[in-house]
Amino acid sequence: MKGPIPATFVGGTPNPLLRRRNPLPEVIFLGRSNVGKSSLINCLLNQKKLARTSSTPGKTRQFFFYQVEERLLFVDPPGYGYAQVAQTERTRWIRELDRYLRKAEMLLGVVLVMDMRHAPLPIDLEMAQWLAESKIAAVYALTKSDKLTRSKRAEALARAKRDLTFADSGAITPFSAQTREGRDEVWQTIESWLQKSA
Secondary structure: OOOOOOEEEEEEEOOHHHOOOOOOOEEEEEEEOOOOHHHHHHHHOOOOOOOOOOOOOOOOOOEEEEEEOOOEEEEEOOOEOOOOOOHHHHHHHHHHHHHHHHHOOOEEEEEEEEEOOOOOOHHHHHHHHHHHHOOOOEEEEEEOHHHOOHHHHHHHHHHHHHHOOOOOOOEEEEOOOOOOOOHHHHHHHHHHHHHHHO
């Protein structure tokens, strides 16, 4: 997968379950604002600007959908837990996300994105545990791994392995959109989800 992977933006909506779209398997990318979700998606697709990034964390209000190779959809929802967003707005996002995760019939799995430079916050751990308890397939992508020294990286990875130890928890994968570390591993996980659903 050295060249750009065919993918197109097919729309956005604040209510993902109400949007009519092709009945393709879906992978959703979850994480707090400013952890690099859009950069991760662009890296996976070998494209620079397909997934929409924002210089203002918490600005995104919609679930964005990208059709990949006419065989699956990537779903990029609003980041969760950003403090400058009004509580009522955060509550609505969480409600829509909860509905989507419980009722999206074509959901293959979740890429849970966390910044490797920082310890997972309680909201990250709660999301990871909820996914595990709900038997929703997940992989934990620890972004910005290139910004850590070797020793700090080892400490961060050990911390993640200690904190994310739930029954049925996902694999932990360091990821860098700059060096492309972890790209193949995340794709291998997504491909395994596709094979299981076939």
